[in-house]
Amino acid sequence: MADPLLEFFTQMDIQGGVVVQGEYSPKFDLDLYIQNYRGRTRFDRLLLIGRSSVKLCVEALKAALAEAKRGRDTQRYRDVFEYLRVAAPNDPDAVFDKKWVDRQDVANHEETQRLLTELKGYKNNLVKESIRMGNEDLAKHYEAIGDLNAASEHYSKMRPDVSTAKHVIDVGKHLVRVAIQRREWSMVAPHLVKMTLGGQYPEEERNAQPFIRVASGIALLGQEKYWEAALSFLDADPNVPPKAYNELASRNDIAVYGGLLALATMDRKQLQSMVLENQNFRVFLEPEPHIRRAVTMFVNGRYSACIEILEGYRTDYLLDIYLQKHVSKIYAKIRSKCVVQYLIPFSCVSLDTLEKAFGSPERPIEEELAVMIEEGVLEARIDGLERLVNTVKIDPRAQMQASALVSAENYEKQAIERLRRMAIAAADLELMPTKKQGLHLPLGGDISFGDQEIVMG
Amino acid sequence: MESTLATLVAFPSAGQLGDNEEYHKAAQAHTKTLTRLSADSKWASEAPQLIETLKSSNGYPLDDLLLKLTTFLTSFDAGQIRYAGHAFTKLLTQPRLQDLFPASIAVELITTALLRLDPTGSVLTSHHTYLVRFAYMTNNIEPVLPIIEKSIVFYPGMKGSTSTRNLSDPDLPPSGFITVENDFTKSLENKDILEHDLLRGLCFIQRRSWQQAFDAFERVITYPSRDNTNASKIQVEAYSKWVLVGLLLNGKAPVLPPTTPNGPRKVYEVTGKPYYSLAQAFEKRTAESFKTEYEGLSQGFWDEEKNVSLLKLVIEHYQKWQILNLRHVYSRISLEQIRTRTQSAETAAPLGSVQEIEALVQGMIDEGLLQGEVVHPENGLAYLAFSSTADDLSEEEFTRRMVATAQRIKALGPVVKATNERLASNKDYLKWLAQQKKHEQQGQSQGGGPVDVTGFGDVVEDEDLMTGIVAG
Numbered sequence: 001m002a003d004p005l006l007e008f009f010t011q012m013d014i015q016g017g018v019v020v021q022g023e024y025s026p027k028f029d030l031d032l033y034i035q036n037y038r039g040r041t042r043f044d045r046l047l048l049i050g051r052s053s054v055k056l057c058v059e060a061l062k063a064a065l066a067e068a069k070r071g072r073d074t075q076r077y078r079d080v081f082e083y084l085r086v087a088a089p090n091d092p093d094a095v096f097d098k099k100w101v102d103r104q105d106v107a108n109h110e111e112t113q114r115l116l117t118e119l120k121g122y123k124n125n126l127v128k129e130s131i132r133m134g135n136e137d138l139a140k141h142y143e144a145i146g147d148l149n150a151a152s153e154h155y156s157k158m159r160p161d162v163s164t165a166k167h168v169i170d171v172g173k174h175l176v177r178v179a180i181q182r183r184e185w186s187m188v189a190p191h192l193v194k195m196t197l198g199g200q201y202p203e204e205e206r207n208a209q210p211f212i213r214v215a216s217g218i219a220l221l222g223q224e225k226y227w228e229a230a231l232s233f234l235d236a237d238p239n240v241p242p243k244a245y246n247e248l249a250s251r252n253d254i255a256v257y258g259g260l261l262a263l264a265t266m267d268r269k270q271l272q273s274m275v276l277e278n279q280n281f282r283v284f285l286e287p288e289p290h291i292r293r294a295v296t297m298f299v300n301g302r303y304s305a306c307i308e309i310l311e312g313y314r315t316d317y318l319l320d321i322y323l324q325k326h327v328s329k330i331y332a333k334i335r336s337k338c339v340v341q342y343l344i345p346f347s348c349v350s351l352d353t354l355e356k357a358f359g360s361p362e363r364p365i366e367e368e369l370a371v372m373i374e375e376g377v378l379e380a381r382i383d384g385l386e387r388l389v390n391t392v393k394i395d396p397r398a399q400m401q402a403s404a405l406v407s408a409e410n411y412e413k414q415a416i417e418r419l420r421r422m423a424i425a426a427a428d429l430e431l432m433p434t435k436k437q438g439l440h441l442p443l444g445g446d447i448s449f450g451d452q453e454i455v456m457g
Numbered sequence: 458m459e460s461t462l463a464t465l466v467a468f469p470s471a472g473q474l475g476d477n478e479e480y481h482k483a484a485q486a487h488t489k490t491l492t493r494l495s496a497d498s499k500w501a502s503e504a505p506q507l508i509e510t511l512k513s514s515n516g517y518p519l520d521d522l523l524l525k526l527t528t529f530l531t532s533f534d535a536g537q538i539r540y541a542g543h544a545f546t547k548l549l550t551q552p553r554l555q556d557l558f559p560a561s562i563a564v565e566l567i568t569t570a571l572l573r574l575d576p577t578g579s580v581l582t583s584h585h586t587y588l589v590r591f592a593y594m595t596n597n598i599e600p601v602l603p604i605i606e607k608s609i610v611f612y613p614g615m616k617g618s619t620s621t622r623n624l625s626d627p628d629l630p631p632s633g634f635i636t637v638e639n640d641f642t643k644s645l646e647n648k649d650i651l652e653h654d655l656l657r658g659l660c661f662i663q664r665r666s667w668q669q670a671f672d673a674f675e676r677v678i679t680y681p682s683r684d685n686t687n688a689s690k691i692q693v694e695a696y697s698k699w700v701l702v703g704l705l706l707n708g709k710a711p712v713l714p715p716t717t718p719n720g721p722r723k724v725y726e727v728t729g730k731p732y733y734s735l736a737q738a739f740e741k742r743t744a745e746s747f748k749t750e751y752e753g754l755s756q757g758f759w760d761e762e763k764n765v766s767l768l769k770l771v772i773e774h775y776q777k778w779q780i781l782n783l784r785h786v787y788s789r790i791s792l793e794q795i796r797t798r799t800q801s802a803e804t805a806a807p808l809g810s811v812q813e814i815e816a817l818v819q820g821m822i823d824e825g826l827l828q829g830e831v832v833h834p835e836n837g838l839a840y841l842a843f844s845s846t847a848d849d850l851s852e853e854e855f856t857r858r859m860v861a862t863a864q865r866i867k868a869l870g871p872v873v874k875a876t877n878e879r880l881a882s883n884k885d886y887l888k889w890l891a892q893q894k895k896h897e898q899q900g901q902s903q904g905g906g907p908v909d910v911t912g913f914g915d916v917v918e919d920e921d922l923m924t925g926i927v928a929g
Contacts, residue, residue: 419610426615431682
């Protein structure tokens with residue numbers, strides 16, 4: 001029989017998932033890693049690692065199975081069991097606990113009914129605080145059993161009955177958490193806006209700050225707004241204990257997300273002032289010294305060293321729930337930024353020098369440069385004969401002249417077009433609905449295109 | 458006969474008459490006499506003798522009627538002709554000139570005559586539509602170019618174009634006398650106009666003037682449409698050609714101008730889908746999907762669409778544009794690299810040999826499509842060196858183009874003036890003007906402050922002529 005693991009990852013690959021090959025071993029310990037998180041994100045993260053890392057597959061899936069069983073969401077249990085059954089059919093854990101599932105399903109149903117009845121009672125009594133709590137309990141229950149839609153609905157219903165700043169923050173947190181779980185990135189920002197209290201409750205706001213920053217960063221990352229996402233992560237307050245936000249991300253994550261995105265979008269000066277000299281962010285960077293090193297290398301102009309460090313961690317980041325989809329894009333951005341920065345002081349660099357600094361065996365640097373120039377990232381021309389890269393200095397005079405010509409020509413074109421349209425309107429010659437609404441007759445008169453193919457001179 | 462002759466030559470030459478008014482009156486009277494004369498039964502018998510007499514008196518080499526016709530059409534008095542629209546039209550259509558002359562000469566004659574009549578070339582007449590169609594059908598594009606290169610901005614039947622001024626007024630815009638009433642043109646329908654621009658585009662295709670062809674087709678596809686009327690069949694045809702020519706011209710899929718009305722836009726999106734997908738595929742790096750697109754449509758489709766030759770050119774240009782685009786990346790590139798980096802759209806594979814690439818590149822240079830040269834340095838490889846200044850304008854070139862544009866814009870002055878005049882005599886505008894005046898008087902008689910007068914735009918239903926053009 002074929003290797004079940006191989007079969008499993010073939011399937012994952014076909015489904016379009018990211019597969020991290022066996023020979024790369026992640027630089028973290030699964031147990032320690034998952035301890036950093038709280039709530040439903042634990043399962044999501046374990047499942048993602050199980051689906052992506054050949055090395056950690058079975059371990060992560062088993063952990064996810066256990067995690068699911070600790071909770072109340074039976075669908076999650078079924079899902080992860082399905083994966084484990086394919087990946088490790090002979091594992092002692094790969095036995096479906098039908099009894100538990102059935103029991104849990106019944107219990108979930110009863111709990112839903114109970115909470116609904118309770119809420120109804122609260123509503124009859126018209127006590128706002130009870131209604132708010134009733135909704136919260138029900139929504140929490142829905143979230144726990146995986147009905148995120150209903151959860152979101154009831155969390156929203158809490159809002160009319162809030163009475164304190166903490167309540168406002170709580171509603172926001174709940175809604176944001178559910179939106180992120182559902183990957184509805186654009187929904188996150190509106191919920192976050194409603195969490196700002198306008199400076200009246202400094203204590204609450206301070207505590208909510210890192211949550212807001214992290215959530216907004218994750219949502220922006222999801223929408224590929226890397227620069228804004230970087231700013232958001234860099235602004236997080238390190239003095240609030242991680243418990244406030246570790247349903248979304250850990251302290252290490254903030255360092256990694258913030259650092260990588262800053263590297264991908266900022267220039268050297270900004271990196272120096274906004275990352276390295278950022279007292280708050282330094283605290284986050286402490287447990288992730290390699291990110292700090294990579295940024296330092298970039299700022300110091302040692303671009304190949306920067307790239308080397310990052311490449312060492314590529315697989316780790318591919319196992320991150322929010323980064324996975326963006327790793328290759330972010331890395332490509334950093335890489336091309338390195339090349340651009342490298343070229344800035346020179347008017348002309350030989351391809352061989354560049355090859356030495358950035359070349360990789362898979363892809364010659366010339367090809368990469370060509371793509372960068374095509375995409376407009378780099379203003380340069382490659383001289384294939386002398387094997388040189390010449391940077392192009394933009395001539396503002398030529399640019400101005402070109403744009404002047406374009407606007408003059410556009411002006412003429414628009415003027416004629418306007419005159420023509422006025423004349424057509426005045427002569428009542430616009431296309432008008434005919435009695436037989438539809439296509440007009442073909443070319444009339446004695447002309448027929450049927451027998452007149454265009455003869456090319 | 459004496460009297461007839463005397464009547465005919467009775468009109469004084471331009472210098473003898475004083476002002477316009479006098480000229481106008483004399484011309485009107487003369488026209489009337491002539492019309493009466495030609496209706497007279499005596500005319501038919503007297504005409505041949507008359508010609509004889511004229512021959513001897515003026516010393517014209519009149520042994521050839523055609524020559525006389527030619528002389529007339531190329532040298533008639535642009536002022537007098539305004540009174541003779543009926544005769545002018547008759548001359549051009551009965552007997553048809555192409556029956557008397559070889560087609561190329563007929564085209565040239567009509568072109569010259571129409572431009573003498575209206576040197577601005579801004580008014581469309583039924584002669585134009587006929588001429589362009591005839592020129593295209595007989596493949597006489599060159600002689601008709603002076604006419605089709607002009608931008609038409611006036612159409613017969615415009616409300617308010619009949620001027621109160623005399624026909625002899627030198628400031629009278631061409632749209633003031635080239636009218637259906639003066640018999641210079643028959644009235645036209647919108648399909649005539651669309652067809653005219655489509656044919657202009659086809660003529661330019663023959664000349665391989667891609668930019669002009671593209672502009673002509675653009676006029677067809679952006680033709681204004683009322684109440685979201687669907688595109689006409691001519692427009693759909695123009696759209697397909699517009700896309701293909703756009704690919705030849707810019708190497709990328711053209712974007713519908715913001716002035717395209719919504720009704721036709723929807724039609725293009727549906728019926729023009731094959732062309733749109735083709736254009737999208739043209740922009741791809743590898744030729745595979747482009748090949749799939751055009752092969753996915755049967756030969757029958759292309760035959761029916763009458764775009765076979767154009768498509769062939771587009772296929773040919775796929776690789777050419779790939780090579781052209783390399784100029785943004787390379788200053789010099791080996792032909793071997795060009796070979797591996799570009800693909801022929803016919804085979805969806807790189808060309809077989811460097812020699813083929815060299816031939817292709819050399820062809821592009823000779824054609825003027827590519828600025829650069831093939832060099833053979835000592836290392837034994839051949840390279841294409843793009844000329845570095847190809848994209849930059851020289852000071853002279855910049856000045857020349859700027860001045861040319863400025864002059865063209867200046868030349869629009871009279872046209873704008875004519876349009877202004879026409880709009881100023883618009884009934885709705887006058888109504889508003891009168892209203893405003895009344896308000897003003899009321900304001901004065903009441904001795905009050907400024908009266909809040911609603912603007913013209915508020916009174917008249919706003920016809921949005923140029924939706925989105927400013928943004929675009």
